[in-house]
Amino acid sequence: MLIPMADYAAGVEVANDLVSTSPTVRGAEALSGPADLAGLLAAYDVAAPVADDVEKVRFLRGEVRAVMESGTEDEAVERLALLAGHAGLAPVLRRDPSGRWRWYVPTARDAALVGEVAALVGVALLGLVRALGHDRFRACAAPGCGGVFADASRAGRRRYCMPELCGNRQNVANHRARRRAVAR
Template sequence: MLIPIADYAAGVEVANDLVGTSPDVRGSEAIPGELADLLAAHDFRAPDAADAEKIRFLRGEVRAVMESATEDEAVERASLLAGHAGLAPVLRRDPSGRWQWYVPTARDASLVGELAAVIGVALLGLVRALGHGRFRACAAPGCGGVFADASRAGRRRYCTPELCGNRLNVANHRARRRAVAR
C-alpha cells in the first residue's frame, strides 16, 4: 500500500470514522459488521475476529492523538501510529505523471498496521498543514466524541454531524415548538 502524504484529508476521515465508533459517541460498542462496513468504505480489507480487538485498541491511540494537549504531543503520538507499518517515504509519479511523496507500508503489514499508518500519516499532515487547533471535542451536549477537522473552512463542530448535529437540531426544533405553544 502507498499512502499519499499530500492527501491527508482522506486519512483524517478514516480516523474520524474510526473514533466515531466509540461508545462515547454512539452509546454502545460498534458491532463487527459495522466495523467491516466502515473499513470497506475506505477501501480496506475486511477485519477478521482477531483484528476487531486490535482495532478497538487502535481507536484509543487515535483518540489520544486528537485529545493531545500540545502540538508536540500530537506529532509524537501520530508518528508512532505512522510507524506501525509505514516505511521510509518514497518519491513516485502519481497517475497524472507528477512527482508525489508516499509512505509505503511493509509488504506483510497487518490490517491494523496499515490502518494505523494511514491514520498516522494523515494526522501528521493535518498538523503540518492546518495546525493542532483542528483537533477538537464535539460541541454536542453530552457527547464525549473528538474529531480532526480537515475541512477548508475549519468550522466543523460535531464528531459525527449526521448523529450529533442532527440530535442537537432536533432538540432545538422541539424547544422552539414548545416555546411557540405556550
C-alpha cells in the first residue's frame, strides 16, 4: 500500500469511521466481523480481512481514540509516530495519476492488515496535526454521545462525530423544541 502524505483527509476519515464503530459511540459493536472491516477499508488497497484481524483492529481503534483524546500536541504526535511506524517504511517520491511528483509512505510487503491500517491512520493524522493543529481533535457536541473525531474540514466547524447520525438527532431535537415554543 502507498499512503499519500499530502492528502491526509481520506486517512482522517478512516480514523473517524474506525473510532465511530465503537459501542461507546453506537451503543453496540459495529465492527463485528471481517465483512464490517472490509466495508470500512473498501477504498484502500489492503488484504481481505480475516476474523483474527477484527480483534486487532478493535484494539487499534482504542489507540486511535486515545490519540484524539490526547491532552497535548506533543503527546498526540508521539502516539501517531508509533502508529505510522507499525508497517510504514521510509517515504518515497512517486508520480501520481496526473503525472505530478508526490510523497508516499509505502508499507512493508508482508505487513499485517492492522499494521497497514495503523500506518494509514498514523500518517493521515500526523498530516492533520501538521497542517491544521491538535485542536482539530474533538469530542462530539451531541448530548449523550461519547464519540470523538478529527476535523479535516477546511472551515474547521465540524461538531459531530457522525453528522448523519448525531447531527441529525440534534437538528431534529432543536426543530421539535422550536415547534413546542411556537405552539405555546
